[in-house]
Amino acid sequence: MPLSCVSGRSLRRVSRAVDHTVPPAIAEEELFRAQVYALLARLLARAPDGAFLTALGELAGEGGEFGAALEQLAEAARGSDPAAVDEEFTTLFIGVGGSERTPYGSFYLTGFLNEKPLAELRADMARLGIARADGVSEPEDHVAALCEMMAGLIVGEFAPEDGGIVGLDGQRTFFDRHIGSWAGRFFADLETSPSARFYRAVGAVGRSFLAVEARAFDLAA
């Protein structure tokens, strides 16, 4: 089974004629960042099923605001049934006649979909060797796709044009240009969405995580 069918990923690595890149060495805390991004991407791409909710229910925070948010997510997962979460996801993000939230960078930054921020993202994606997976038609500035991009950049999954490794500086540039300016607001909005129950906790995890990310990038400046 293709990986994309298992994980539902929306992106793929651009094929390059010559590819000598090897996976970069990654510190475990950097790998953990990638895992958080992947988790957020998964939760924002589609509703979790019963098995996923059960696993989420076993999450244990390790202190701090982010740890508290993870605990909150675990508690929300334990108290939710898959059908209700599925319905909540639809109301929040897909809903007939306009969803409650519109999780696209372009929309948050300009008030409209498919505006200049999306064009800028596409240019950066081309440079970084990231392409939309076959059969995916959603604009690439969906918050789930952006989280997936960050996860892939951190672990060296893609194929940057210059063949180099996307280090913290490159990750920071991407984050500042496409995520930092709006995704925190989106997650905060999610936390206070009238229809959100389970996804309130997802909002808290996302908001607190991005706040730590921004501070950590400042340390690397």
Place this chain on the structure above:
Amino acid sequence: MTRNAVTATDEAAKRNTDIQGKDTSLARRDLFRVAGLGVGALGAVAAGVTATGGAAEAAPAETASTGYRETDHVRKVYEVSRF
């Protein structure tokens, strides 16, 4: 310039140890720890995959059809979302 495994590894090492690199890496590690981003925190989600039927083993090492490069790092990252 032809890149090979050695130069790429050197670059990765350099990234972590150049001038400010070591301090940066330590400072980031401390910040993540204080903020509650402990590396074990997502264990339950990753472990859930193994418990529910070994999807990780079933996935081919290289998936040409999707163009993904599946390394250990990539696999570890996507274990948390393979439901």
